[in-house]
Amino acid sequence: MLEVKSISKSYGKLVAVSGVSFRADRGETIGLLGPNGAGKTTTVSIIAGLLSPDSGEVLIEGKQVKSDTDPVKLKIGLVPQDMALYDQLSARDNLTFFAALYSISGAKAKQAITDALDLVALSDRADDKVKTFSGGMKRRLNLAAALLHDPQILLLDEPTVGVDPQSRNAIFDNLEVLKKRGKTLIYTTHYMEEAERLCDRIVIVDHGKVVANDTLQGLHKLLPVTNILAIELDQVDGFKPEQVLALPEVTSAELKQNMLRVGVVDLSRAAPGILNWLSANGHTYRHVSSEQPDLETVFLTLTGRSLRDAK
């Protein structure tokens, strides 16, 4: 369906994208995960035909976008990161205009607009001016505007930026419906929770390069640990995590304030030994729990930096 082959793009000395490759099949949702400035938007812009890559190519059903009017563009729907709506016009007038850009008019346009508004649950506000909408409603309408020409591939560039959790969930519900309809979604985000919830495959990008490209399960396998034992200590005076690291089955140990996080390969075998060692050495604790490592941990492991803190 979509093949991105080793695309690169530089602005002067700044390398925005360097040799990015991935593919997306019909009905698949690909998450482009990375911090701000990682090259996600540039990658999406190249796929949408807004930018030409310095090298590499993008194939949509085996064809390249060769000109501004190339019919291949009809297969793509773009949801830009910035709100792409006319505030002074109503929701319906906005959608009528965006449908006309794809030469859709009359009854066909009317049906497409009704369907899109139904999907994003804005039918009851169709004739209100967009400037009266909340941020979440605008985001949903921004999504609807990309669906009117029924594209096979939907490029979603951080579509939930700045919206409340309720609206975010509503957008996720919309995307899950589209996914069920067999649409291919390319979803850029720097929120690992979004990628974990929506994506079949996750392409992690950093400094314009792909650092990992796998399913969520596959990415977890890249980690040296499969579980984390989190222990809240009563006292940390004189406590040294290196002592825990020396225990059998333990692969990592990190102490932040009075929370000790111990990485282990097999939780059931390692946990009793760790807890016994703590008791035997006079380190009392008030709470113990286990955690699954998340994408944040994956990103940290792969890049040595936190996803949210990365610049």
Place this chain on the structure above:
Amino acid sequence: MIPFLALVRKDLRLWFNDRRAVIVAILVPIILSSFFGYLFGGQKGSTEMAKIPMLVIDQDGSDISRGLITQLAGEKTLDVKPSELEAARDAVRKGKATAAIVIPKDFGKDAGQALFTGAGENGASKPELGILYDPSHSAELAMVRGMLSGAVMQVVSKEMFAGNSGREMVNAALAKVQNNPQIPVADRKALRDLLGGVKELNERQDQEGAGASGKAGFSGGLSMPYVTREEAITSGVDVQYNGYAHSIAGMGVQFILFMGLDVGIALLVLRQTGLWQRLRAAPLSRTMLLGSRMVSAALIAGFILFTLFSFARIAFGVHILGSFAGFVGVCVAFSLMTAAFGLIVAALGKTPEATRGYSIMATLIMVMLGGAWVPTFVFPAWLQKLTVVVPTRWAIDGMDGMTWRGLGFSSAVAPIGVLLLFALGFGLVAVMRFRWRTDG
């Protein structure tokens, strides 16, 4: 065609939805053109001009100086008041009077002498009339100087030929001429005949005046030996100049250019938004994206011109006295030129903020040189020649030609052609230079 029409329709809706833009584009030029039109002659040239405030300081107190003041006070365009020297100087400095005339002591006597001999009494130079003037009113100074010359000639000659001091002076001059060996014999005879004739005329008038009171005799002095018959050459014999026709064209051109500038700035702003990405993601050609913007801007410009001239017709009686087709042609060509101007602003500008400043300056220069504020005929000759490279000059001249000048279609061909060439040139440069990508 569906996308093109949708793009044009959307631009028009957005513009008409923006009440502030509509008000600025229509109401403001109406107000300004009404004001300028009134200043520059108004409807049928009936506007009465303000009188020039002028002070007179009479240090002579002679019949001639009093006659001169009376003569000047009779001028319709002057508001003459007596004053003292220092007070007059202060009034002119403060702008309360445009000019002050200082009639020095013995002016009457010296002026009479100078009328016949070219010099003052006892060979002194000609007497001086002082004119204190406000340098910001140089045009009025020329008028004052002209009226003063006429008045002095009339009053002094009248006094010389018919007044008491004139008679004394003629007698004295006659005596001087008769006894002056330095004057050649032939010249002496001619002067003696002239002055003798004047003396004889005066004596006869005295006798006639004593015998038949009320007979005027020669008492008017020298006056202009002609009167003028003025005829404003407009589109017809009974058609008079309408100052509003020019001002509505000038202000219309100015504010339509501002609208064009806004179109360009809006394109620069649009390029930084998600809307631009969405438009570019659609299968639309660049020609369609820029062309639709040009057509919508031209339609808005045409609408503004139509509204302004409709208002001018109803309120000020501005009619298209020349070729209607020519007028429409000039308006269409100017509208297209404005739209292309907007595109070139967008093409050459980098950021909206930086572009706004220099494009406003460029617009104002075009408007000024095009004659939108004041007609180009008041410009120096070299500047009038220079302004033929300014498109607004062609637009305003074209509109003037088709409205109050009442010219035929052939006179509109050159303005239409030049404006279309500008539109084409601007459009081509805009398409070539426009930065389609947002990647700098």
